[in-house]
Amino acid sequence: MASRVELADLIGQLIHALQRERGASSIFLASGGQRLAAEREAAKGEALSLEVRLDERFAGQLGSGHKGSAPMVSLMAWVQLDLATLPALRVSIDQCQVTALEAVAAFSRLVAALLELIFHLADVAMYPGISRPLVAFVYLVQGKESAGQERAVGAQMFASGTCTEIQQQRVLHLIAAQQRSFQVLEKFADPALLAAWRRQQISSAIAGLEQMRGTLLTTPPGAPLDSDASEKWFEVCSEVIAGMWTLEVQVVHGLRAACQAQIRSSQADLQDSAGLLRRLLDNPPPHTHAVERFFDAEAPYSESAPLLPGMPDASRTPASVDAATVASLKSLLEKQSTRLAQTEIELDAARRALQERKLIERAKSALMARMGFSEDEAFRALQKASMDNNRRLVDIAEATLSLTDLALLAQDSPHDE
Known part of the structure; x- marks a missing residue:
């Protein structure tokens, strides 16, 4: 960019x-x-x-x-x-x-x-x-x-x-x-x-x-x-x-x-994300610890199968998950969600302005090709139809690109003035 x-x-x-x-x-x-x-x-x-x-x-x-x-x-x-x-x-x-x-x-x-x-x-x-x-x-x-x-x-x-x-x-x-x-x-x-x-x-x-x-x-x-x-x-x-x-x-x-x-900002986000992922990998949920120990060939054998916290024998599970890691990840996701929502609003406004310009230019070209207008006459026809019909200029332009709506402007042709 x-x-x-x-x-x-x-x-x-x-x-x-x-x-x-x-x-x-x-x-x-x-x-x-x-x-x-x-x-x-x-x-x-x-x-x-x-x-x-x-x-x-x-x-x-x-x-x-x-x-x-x-x-x-x-x-x-x-x-x-x-x-x-x-x-x-x-x-x-x-x-x-x-x-x-x-x-x-x-x-x-x-x-x-x-x-x-x-x-x-x-x-x-x-x-x-x-x-x-x-x-x-x-x-x-x-x-x-x-x-x-x-x-x-x-x-x-x-x-x-x-x-x-x-x-x-x-x-x-x-x-x-x-x-x-x-x-x-x-x-x-x-x-x-x-x-x-x-x-x-x-x-x-x-x-x-x-x-x-x-x-x-x-x-x-x-x-x-x-x-x-x-x-x-x-x-x-x-x-x-x-x-x-x-x-x-x-x-x-x-x-x-x-x-x-x-x-x-992107570099900082990347570093933050990489750091959080590293912390998550280094601090897996407690149940995975229990599973790893159960199947570890070098660890002392345990007669108990690994269970989720809160189930019988849950008292023998490792310490609770790192709450700080989860809170940090949650905060990051919430910030990113808010930022993405605002980004979409801002981008939508920018895209709309550019798209409206594109539609108006295409409508002008269509009138010039179909009705023999000059560029000035084409824009004046669009503008007049917009005022006469109390509709936005871009709406008139969009309608003009449909053959069925061309009569809307034909009746107000600048050639008739």
Whole structure:
């Protein structure tokens, strides 16, 4: 588990670098190569270094005997194939041969695969002290990616000097996606992380972001935007994302500590169990003593067959069983039983959060395949059906995966709006 945490941390670092490169590339392309060239090169250099480290980590992970599940191995392969396309993409950006939107989409596709890999790494956690912060980590990274996409889309809008209704809708959807991710984050964050998160939400950076969002969302489509504000937008968004990155580092630090604590706890349990077993073996129940003596060829012969305590001639049995040993074992078993019960409660909550995310993603994919929706339209259809039918979003998603319930969403199709 500690090894998987380290892999998740490295993936998170690469995502952070790619997010910054994506945002800078968006402004670079929308401005015709005039803005943020140096920023883009710095982010690209950082990403390249992390790509090499991740490739080495993949090789080590697959060669260590801990290959994981088939989906995880497939995702590693998918990520490696996507990473192989980055050199050509970067050359195209250098020469301004792709649009800002195309570049954003290409980077986002790779980041999506990296996020899915983190999700699979988190899905195998078996300890509450690790699984809960891992779930918080997953949704923090997911929310941060939505914020990174918002930075890239908004940067394109400002740098191009105009906006469209579609672009404004993208920003709104990305804001909503952040809110959904951060709601789950708050549920699974420990008190220290939650306090730090809430402090960030009242920071000057958030206030500045809200103000610039207002400009993007209230400007009439086709009306001019101040292109000089593109770098200010990038700076404000980057400050907010940097705050999220600080929290991400904090979560990873906590995960490392939790893994080490679990290792120490497991070692102590093993030693305690071994000690108790040794004491039990060295102090068998009194009846076994009597049986051993009865059949011992070298011991003086006894005319009495061994009997259980309390039966006739019980007065001739050995001393009573070691009560301290039994009490110690009973105490250990009671503690382990309590711990296991609490562990199941904690793990169930973590599994439920991850499973709900999986169901919603599958339902979105089903709507996109069956009804020709875009990803945004699919989520809006699920969300609208949830509100109209007063049912949880995950329940609607589960119903959507059944063909017989598809009509529930068909009647509220976004295409009809």
